[in-house]
Amino acid sequence: MNQAQPIALDTSRALNLYDLTQPELVELMKRWGQPAFRAKQVWTQLYRNLAPSFDAMTDLPAALRERLKAEAQLGVLQLTREQTADDGDTRKVLWQLPDGNVLESVLMLYPDRATICISTQSGCAMGCVFCATGRMGLLRNLTPGQIVEQVLYFARGLRNNTFDATSRHDHITNLVFMGMGEPFANYERWWASVERLHDPQGFNLGARNLTVSTVGLVPGIRRLANEKLPINLAISLHAPNDELRSALMPVNKKYPIAELMAATREYIELTHRRVSFEYVLLQGQNDEVEHAEQLADLIQGMLCHVNLIPWNPVLGAPLQRSHRKRIQQFQQVLLERGIGCTVRMERGVAIAAACGQLAAVPQST
Ligand code: SAH
Numbered sequence: 001m002n003q004a005q006p007i008a009l010d011t012s013r014a015l016n017l018y019d020l021t022q023p024e025l026v027e028l029m030k031r032w033g034q035p036a037f038r039a040k041q042v043w044t045q046l047y048r049n050l051a052p053s054f055d056a057m058t059d060l061p062a063a064l065r066e067r068l069k070a071e072a073q074l075g076v077l078q079l080t081r082e083q084t085a086d087d088g089d090t091r092k093v094l095w096q097l098p099d100g101n102v103l104e105s106v107l108m109l110y111p112d113r114a115t116i117c118i119s120t121q122s123g124c125a126m127g128c129v130f131c132a133t134g135r136m137g138l139l140r141n142l143t144p145g146q147i148v149e150q151v152l153y154f155a156r157g158l159r160n161n162t163f164d165a166t167s168r169h170d171h172i173t174n175l176v177f178m179g180m181g182e183p184f185a186n187y188e189r190w191w192a193s194v195e196r197l198h199d200p201q202g203f204n205l206g207a208r209n210l211t212v213s214t215v216g217l218v219p220g221i222r223r224l225a226n227e228k229l230p231i232n233l234a235i236s237l238h239a240p241n242d243e244l245r246s247a248l249m250p251v252n253k254k255y256p257i258a259e260l261m262a263a264t265r266e267y268i269e270l271t272h273r274r275v276s277f278e279y280v281l282l283q284g285q286n287d288e289v290e291h292a293e294q295l296a297d298l299i300q301g302m303l304c305h306v307n308l309i310p311w312n313p314v315l316g317a318p319l320q321r322s323h324r325k326r327i328q329q330f331q332q333v334l335l336e337r338g339i340g341c342t343v344r345m346e347r348g349v350a351i352a353a354a355c356g357q358l359a360a361v362p363q364s365t
């Protein structure tokens with residue numbers, strides 16, 4: 001029997017190789033009596049060759065492949081449903097974790113980029129009233145390996161051209177952590193996945209092509225400001241005053257707007273990077289001209305951009321998307337105040353793959 005000390009995060013079952021850092025893999029190979037260069041070979045297979053199985057790692061000795069097969073896993077996510085929309089340019093995948101909990105990821109192909117939207121948790125504890133994931137509650141934090149696996153699936157499909165789509169791409173150009181969950185509520189594991197995906201000897205995704213979206217967890221914003229990798233930050237604001245924001249987003253009671261803005265200003269000062277504010281427009285709730293003016297007062301002069309998001313329907317939520325005219329008016333106010341502002345193009349509404357529609361239960365029939 002193998003008496004070795006477990007080194008993966010989830011030690012209850014076979015080791016998920018994607019959970020290991022490079023030093024941990026070096027350690028494992030050493031413990032298995034392999035020569036030093038073996039870890040590099042395996043790493044290359046995992047993150048450069050995107051090997052779909054241990055058998056595909058043909059440069060490894062057969063005995064090592066057998067041992068890996070017996071004692072390790074190449075990912076633990078089980079693909080349970082895959083849906084496409086927009087002529088194949090939007091692809092949503094539902095995954096099951098070994099414990100039965102679920103999560104989703106989405107690929108969105110555009111003429112000039114291939115963007116993936118990745119989950120960091122199964123469900124979410126934050127309870128925003130407009131969000132399908134918020135209604136699930138938090139089921140599980142994902143491990144770094146489980147976050148990375150979602151990415152590798154799409155990377156493989158693009159490289160091998162197995163997705164039927166109108167736009168042709170052979171690699172992922174952009175990654176947004178805007179799927180299920182609040183990344184900063186699972187900070188260490190989420191950040192480990194960022195490092196793994198960025199690693200120039202591995203998957204090599206540029207930090208500037210990564211964006212994290214947060215509900216506004218102030219400690220996470222402060223932490224990110226001090227990280228070395230310059231990834232992009234998006235902040236879900238959604239309301240320009242505390243009363244309204246607390247009604248839509250319970251987290252505002254803990255981190256009210258003044259505190260959130262102070263942390264954001266510090267972040268900008270420290271990193272000199274532009275932040276995005278996300279603002280979901282809900283008819284009759286937060287979409288009046290007066291709200292746009294308040295928002296402009298709040299952020300004027302900051303190095304920022306506003307992303308207006310027409311609300312995507314969530315089954316059972318007593319809310320409505322703002323009318324197109326309201327959206328235009330809102331945008332106009334911000335533009336006139338000199339604030340960069342775009343309306344987010346929607347994708348995959350028909351398969352509930354759009355922002356905030358990701359949830360275990362089908363959102364449409
Ligand atoms: N938890 C993080 C990231 C995931 S949500 C966050 O809240 O920022 C990604 C974005 O989708 C957030 O800006 C979120 O507010 C928005 N969103 C949630 N539900 C939505 C819905 N039904 N329609 C449009 N956007 C939604």
Ligand code: SF4
Pocket residue numbers: 124125126127128131132133134135179180181182215236356
């Ligand atoms: Fe969680 Fe983000 Fe949804 Fe709020 S919007 S419930 S933080 S996933």
